[in-house]
Amino acid sequence: MINRRTLLTTALTLGAMKAFPGLSYAQARPLVFATFTGSWEEAHKAVLVPAFRKVNADASIVLDPMLSVDQIAKVNAARANPPIDVMLHDPGPALVAIGQDIVEPFPVEKSTYYKDLIAEAQEPMGPAPFFQVVGLTYNPDTIRTPPTSWADLWKPEFKGKVGITNLNSTLGTGWLVEVAKMHGGSEANIDPGFKALEALKPNLAAVAANPGALATLFQQGQIDISPGNFNAIQILKARGVPVEFVAPKEGAIAFKTTIHVVKNSPNKELAFKLIEASLSPEVQTTLMNSPYLIVPTNSKVPMGGEIARVLAKDTAELKKKFVFQDWKKINEQRSAWIERFNREIKL
């Protein structure tokens, strides 16, 4: 039935299609891959995209780098005709995306490489092509004896030298969970973590708004020690910033970075092909080597270089040394934690 509202909508739509002809050809748009900003974008542009295009007759692909949460917001704003075909997610946002029904199940049986992934990376709603590893970062010029444990952050000698991020980031949240675990808490019981944070206050020099800001603080000498992301640290190090990474004896925190086909994507087949490329041993091997140093998840990829030296020599050791967290549990209470962090952590 035609009423005023539908008439208006139709008129507006037709007008918009006339004004922006691109809209009418949404079906024919290139594959859009929302990777992360910074080093991820560089790595994907240099390695993943060429590998994908080589085996897919130079199919056109566009990288649209943004944060996980922004990817979800963008897709949610246009569910029927999403502007993104392939999303990349940290564990928390991945569960949100799955919960909001905006990703397709990964066609496991069609995939060549899925079965080669280590068990933790095999996620039917979107496999994990990479790991992110969080450990301790320190400035070797000012800290002579390398730290060995998360507990070292509380040492009195680091008064006014410690940096952390707030809970907006996966890094900040995951780290707090690990601190809670050290003091008898868990993903469900964060209270000991907050108590420990309270005790950390004299040592805190900065609570950065995001992990990227933390990196600049090392460059400026504002902080000398902090939890940090393995990749980000290697990139800083390559640029001459005095930073070192160590895996704490409690185990480095490993986050799965999962890759997903967006529901209602007009480019499902190409999206699948891109994900296949990201899981392939060739791409993962190249990305493992310098300068990218991204931890691979395909068990056919032998560990090498800096990763073998600092993190793990093979998949077995990797599983032993890495700590995986229960993000389903974390997500249940994350908003309450963020609220509490907002209120309690004032310097």
Add this chain to the structure above:
Amino acid sequence: MAAASVPRDVTSYSIGLAAPLTLFFLVFFVAPLVQLFVLSLHNDTAGVVWGIGQYVHFLTDPFSLSVLGSTLLLGVEVTALCLVLGFPIAWLYHRVGSRAKTLIILIVLLPLLTSVVVRTFAWIVILGRQGIINSTLLSIGAIDAPVRLLYTQFGVVLALAQVQMPLMALPLITALGRIDMNFEDASCSLGAGSWRTFWKVVLPLSLPGVIAGCTLTYAAAITAFITQSLIGGGQMLFMPMYLYQQASTLQNWPFASAISIIFLLAVLAVVTVFGMLGRLSRGYGGA
């Protein structure tokens, strides 16, 4: 032909010229704003249950109100600093030669020529533990250990004042330029000292510029997401970051919408107060 013979009212203008901009505003500003408002009237994150729960939550939560309060206060501090620093520059501008004028304009405009992100990172370098301020103070022996400047309210105010300075200085320069210099001479020749002349003549006459500058600086300072979060860090929460946190990290769009609407109204209220001051000053400014 009868219509043509009637002379057109020359004091009225056709509003048709404003139509394209009006349409643009309707589609890209008013419509999304209405959508935002409608979304804020939902009690659950999925946006299904109608209600004013989000507003009740914000307005009864001392923490949220304190975030709003500290944001509005930040704006006042930045605006005051810009005014105190910007006024002498604007005053000077009209009293120097043309070469110096060009130099002043260049200095005032320079911040606008670099991106906010770059300017803010420069402030990180200046305020840091090994930054210019700390190393200078250390070398002259004024302090024994570096002072914490970065990630403090002081640092945020300082950086924002520099970033927003053109918005204050330009209206002031325009307003001061409109004042007839003879007024000052008259005031002095009638026996008023230079301070009295400033308070009784120059300042009142420049009020329209002061109001315009304050409004612009204030609005820009409280919404400056990048500078606030990079210099203020993750533990200093202002409204833009609070909004972003709720919308993006927590995906709580209805609450984020309510925050936006409340923030918008609070800013409108402040701008209205500035506007009223402006009307009060018109008695002087129209001269």
